[in-house]
Amino acid sequence: MDKFNFLTVAIKNLRRKTFRTGALVFSIALLVCLMIFALSFVVSVSSGIKKTSDRFGADLLVVPVGARSNAEEFLLESKEASFYMPKSIIDRVRKIEGIEELTYQTYLTTISGLCCDIAPTRIIAFNQGSDFIVNPWLQKSLGRKLKKGEAIAGYETDYNLGFELLDVEKTIFNNKFKIVGVLDKTGTGLDNALFMDEENLNDIIASGKSPLKTGDISIIFAKLKKGLDPYLVGKKVEADIVEVDVVSRREMGGSLLNALKDINKIFLVSISMASILAVFLVWAIFSAIANERSKEVGIMRAIGAKESHIVRLFMLEVFIIAIMGSIIGIATGVSLSASLSRSFNILKDISASLSLIQHTVIAIAGLLVGFAVCVAGAMMPVNRIKKLEPLLAIKKE
Amino acid sequence: MQHIEIEDLSKIYTVDKLAINAVDHVSLKIGKGEFVSIVGHSGSGKTTFISMIGGIIKPSSGRILVEGNDICLLNDDALSEYRNRKVGFMFQFASLLPVLTARENLLLPGLFNGAKTSNDGKKAVEYLEMVGVGDKLNAYPSQLSGGQQRRVAIARALMNDPELILADEPTGDLDEETEGEIMNLFEKLNQEKKLTFIFITHNLELARHAKRQIRMTNGLIKEI
Numbered sequence: 001m002d003k004f005n006f007l008t009v010a011i012k013n014l015r016r017k018t019f020r021t022g023a024l025v026f027s028i029a030l031l032v033c034l035m036i037f038a039l040s041f042v043v044s045v046s047s048g049i050k051k052t053s054d055r056f057g058a059d060l061l062v063v064p065v066g067a068r069s070n071a072e073e074f075l076l077e078s079k080e081a082s083f084y085m086p087k088s089i090i091d092r093v094r095k096i097e098g099i100e101e102l103t104y105q106t107y108l109t110t111i112s113g114l115c116c117d118i119a120p121t122r123i124i125a126f127n128q129g130s131d132f133i134v135n136p137w138l139q140k141s142l143g144r145k146l147k148k149g150e151a152i153a154g155y156e157t158d159y160n161l162g163f164e165l166l167d168v169e170k171t172i173f174n175n176k177f178k179i180v181g182v183l184d185k186t187g188t189g190l191d192n193a194l195f196m197d198e199e200n201l202n203d204i205i206a207s208g209k210s211p212l213k214t215g216d217i218s219i220i221f222a223k224l225k226k227g228l229d230p231y232l233v234g235k236k237v238e239a240d241i242v243e244v245d246v247v248s249r250r251e252m253g254g255s256l257l258n259a260l261k262d263i264n265k266i267f268l269v270s271i272s273m274a275s276i277l278a279v280f281l282v283w284a285i286f287s288a289i290a291n292e293r294s295k296e297v298g299i300m301r302a303i304g305a306k307e308s309h310i311v312r313l314f315m316l317e318v319f320i321i322a323i324m325g326s327i328i329g330i331a332t333g334v335s336l337s338a339s340l341s342r343s344f345n346i347l348k349d350i351s352a353s354l355s356l357i358q359h360t361v362i363a364i365a366g367l368l369v370g371f372a373v374c375v376a377g378a379m380m381p382v383n384r385i386k387k388l389e390p391l392l393a394i395k396k397e
Numbered sequence: 398m399q400h401i402e403i404e405d406l407s408k409i410y411t412v413d414k415l416a417i418n419a420v421d422h423v424s425l426k427i428g429k430g431e432f433v434s435i436v437g438h439s440g441s442g443k444t445t446f447i448s449m450i451g452g453i454i455k456p457s458s459g460r461i462l463v464e465g466n467d468i469c470l471l472n473d474d475a476l477s478e479y480r481n482r483k484v485g486f487m488f489q490f491a492s493l494l495p496v497l498t499a500r501e502n503l504l505l506p507g508l509f510n511g512a513k514t515s516n517d518g519k520k521a522v523e524y525l526e527m528v529g530v531g532d533k534l535n536a537y538p539s540q541l542s543g544g545q546q547r548r549v550a551i552a553r554a555l556m557n558d559p560e561l562i563l564a565d566e567p568t569g570d571l572d573e574e575t576e577g578e579i580m581n582l583f584e585k586l587n588q589e590k591k592l593t594f595i596f597i598t599h600n601l602e603l604a605r606h607a608k609r610q611i612r613m614t615n616g617l618i619k620e621i
Contacts, residue, residue: 004504004518012496299492302453303553304481304509306474390453390480391445394488 006309010316013293024285025325031271031278031373032329032366033336038267039362040337044354045260049076057132058221059230061247062093062237068245071219078156078192080109080122084216085243092241093220098233101223103130106201108210110172115209117171119158122193123151125201133221134195137183146197151177155184156191174207175200275373282321282377286314290381297385298393310386318378319371326370330363399462400429400561400593401450406459407616408445419445421616422459427609429560430591432584434598434607435618442616443597444489444565450595451484451563452476463561481510485554489566489597491546493538499525499549500534506557517556524552528582544575551582562586564596568603580606 014021056075063071067083074081087104094102108123110116126134128145138145142152151172153159159166160182169176177196185191204210224233234246290297297310354362385393408420419442427433437443448454450461452468460467468479480486493502503521506512525531528548530541538546547567554562564583568576580603587594596607604610610621 004501004508006508008501009494009497009508016496296494298453299488299494300505300509301477302451302480302486302488303506304477304557306477306509308474309477309509389455391448392454394453 006312006316010313010320013313014317014320020285021321024282024321025328027278027281028322028325028370028374029328029332031274032326032370033333034274035271035369036330036333036362036366037336037340038271039365040333040354042260042264042267043358043362044337047354047358056221056249057223059224059228059249060222060234060237062089062220062222062241062244063218063247065243065245068247071247074107074122074218075190078122080120081107082109082211083107083218084212085218087215087217089241089244090217090220093222093237093244096233096237096240098224098228098236099222100225101130101132102220103127103132104217104220105133106198106212106216107218108173108204108212115171115173115207118194121157123172124190124193124195125198126195127198132223134183134190137186137190138195141183142181146180146195148197148199149175149177150180151194151196152180153182154191154193154195155182155186157182157194173204173209175203271369275369278373279377282318282374283380286318286378286381290314290385294385294388294393298388298390298395301390301393307386311382314378314382314385315375318374318382322371322374325374326367329370330366333366334359334363399426400431400464401425401427402460402462403427403450404460404462406446406449406461407457408442408449408454409457418442418616420449420456423616423618425611425618427593427595430587430593431609432587432594432607433609433611434596434604435611435613436598436601436604436621437613441613443613446613446618447563447565447595447597450561451486452480453486478510481506482557483559483561485557485559485562485592487547487550487554487562487564487567487596489569491538491543492550493546493553495538498535498537499530499541502538502549503553503556506553510557512557520556521552524555525549528552529578544571544579547571547575547579551579555586559592561593562595564594566597566599568598568600576600576603 061071061075064083064085067081070081070083073079084106090102090104093099104127106125108125110118110121110123124134128135138152146152151170153166159179166179166181169178171177172194177200179194183190183195201212202214205212205214224230230248230250234248237244237246297305300310300313403423403425406420406423407418410417410419421442423446435443435446445454449456450463452471456469459469461469463479463483468476471479486492493499494505497505500518500521503524504517507517522531522534525534525548528551530545530548530552533541533545533549536545538549541549551567554564562583567583568579571579583594583596584606586592594607598604612619612621
């Protein structure tokens with residue numbers, strides 16, 4: 001004999017009107033999909049920005065005055081930018097009270113054809129002696145320092161994607177460079193760049209093909225002594241050295257985060273409205289179901305069903321719809337986020353990706369919303385039908 | 398020994414601010430194993446009366462003592478247990494759940510009291526065979542004739558071995574032959590299982606099957 005329980009009855013009840021059940025599942029799936037997509041987008045961008053600023057390991061970024069947004073675009077969004085200041089500023093920054101450690105980088109962008117035999121690429125020249133930004137990744141990937149004439153590629157460059165060969169010589173600003181490897185993924189704008197030691201810069205300048213001048217640098221990364229407020233030290237740097245702007249770690253990506261807040265609000269309003277609509281739909285359909293089945297509920301009550309049994313039966317139907325809708329919604333939402341992320345510049349540029357934990361939390365949130373909407377919508381009709389006296393339920397048309 | 402003692406029982410419905418006495422201060426005693434028929438015109442209060450005895454509607458006043466216990470004082474859960482364990486209902490319409498097979502319809506009462514499906518499964522087969530639809534175990538109500546549906550409903554009413562059977566025009570829309578067969582089945586159950594039977598009918602001929610006949614008029618009862 002096959003099993004007969006409340007679940008059997010609930011499944012049979014759902015099967016009796018498959019189109020209606022399908023429509024409910026579809027609407028819950030749509031809502032959950034929208035939520036998963038929105039959450040994935042917002043969390044990707046915000047955590048991408050946070051991860052990036054954390055991974056640089058610096059409390060302050062010192063850039064030429066007026067180049068603050070260029071620097072953020074270069075580091076967060078992998079955009080091309082050229083901004084320079086004299087190297088002498090490093091010593092002036094070092095003298096500011098509270099600065100513990102400094103390093104600097106110089107940024108260049110290759111121009112296809114004129115000087116270089118590689119596709120336009122962002123070049124980052126760094127000082128291997130003082131560096132605390134790239135070295136940890138370099139040690140992991142290469143296990144040694146870069147020699148003169150060597151370069152290493154970022155994780156998202158053509159070299160890692162298989163469009164270019166490794167261990168081949170490439171001409172960059174009329175100088176031969178050997179691409180010796182690919183860095184592990186950093187999740188920052190560094191993933192889209194080619195790295196070399198700063199001692200190569202003199203040869204590049206000598207080629208006359210770059211806008212760079214001797215002694216130019218693009219950015220200084222500074223670590224502060226423990227307990228100091230980066231914002232206050234940054235203000236002090238700006239006050240003492242008028243040629244620079246300072247971005248503190250918590251300010252990094254500020255304009256992006258502000259834009260994200262607005263996007264967040266739009267998503268919140270859309271999801272709230274979609275949720276209200278879904279609750280209303282579930283309520284309307286379960287009201288119709290409760291009316292249709294009032295005679296059956298009356299019969300079940302007459303043969304001994306308690307109010308709790310009626311609630312259990314209806315709620316099982318609600319849970320099945322919620323589970324199916326949520327799972328479909330989560331799967332669609334995740335696929336949609338993955339496929340659409342390629343068409344959102346902000347996601348491409350930030351190299352934002354979600355961790356397994358973030359994916360799981362977002363999926364659980366989607367599941368909870370799916371359940372909450374179904375339960376909220378069905379609660380009232382189910383409560384109404386369970387309270388009817390059996391004879392009145394039987395006679396109700 | 399009295400199975401049911403009804404004391405001053407009334408039910409007042411309010412329709413458009415108008416109070417209607419469906420059952421009007423009725424008192425009655427029914428012994429264990431009695432076979433009682435209730436006749437009366439439509440709207441005389443018959444269905445309301447046996448529905449109150451079966452605990453599917455609450456009286457406006459009065460007491461219904463079943464084996465000495467006043468069921469009017471029971472809370473909803475206790476009243477549901479009373480309906481499940483002590484009463485077997487047969488309605489004047491096809492009362493099977495359309496999404497369940499004949500066998501599954503019989504398993505419903507057990508589902509509500511936590512009975513084991515395997516035990517109830519065997520019993521369901523036995524009862525369906527007893528009422529003559531043993532070959533319709535897996536048929537859905539829509540695949541059964543009116544008479545077959547009634548038989549399945551009768552089998553379901555017996556599933557939890559109730560002591561009281563309440564039947565509201567159980568043969569209402571059946572042909573004479575089926576009607577006779579069902580009444581014979583009732584009499585057999587009454588005699589063999591000593592069940593107390595109270596059934597409503599319009600048909601005076603059928604009412605004569607009962608040893609005790611009651612007429613109901615405008616909410617009042619009179620022994621015939």
